[in-house]
Amino acid sequence: MVKETSAYIGLVTDTLTNLTDGSITPGDDVLINGERIRVAGEAEGVGVFFVNAEGVATPVTRRLTQNDPKTVIARVPADLADGNYTLRIVTQFSNSAVLLKEPRTIEYPILLTVSKGGGDRPEIE
DSSP, rough: OOOOOOOOEEEEETTOOOEEEEEEETTSEEEEEEEEEOOOOOOOTOOEEEEEOOOOOOEOSSOOOOESSEEEEEEOOOTOEEEEEEEEEOOOOOOSOOOOOOOOEEOOOOEEEEEEOOOTOOOOO
């Protein structure tokens, strides 16, 4: 069996803050850049997910704003709780007109963090 290395997520940007440090904002979009990441296919489990430390996957239920082979824009679920998440894309997309028989799972190697704390407020003396 040949290990699939051509599909990957290279960078995730929070579109509200323009940060690429892994912080994400619930209710806003993330810009996902990579290779062969277009979400395609009707197999069970295909989609974009935020997976917490316990392995619970929260799907993106809103239609993807952009869904291309190198760029996906997805809305972070508004009810995503504070914590660390693995971004997972499950797709049957291939570079040909024929979809993959089995879905491919692509995960971003950097943990994404939701923190609704008010850490950016100015300190009053």
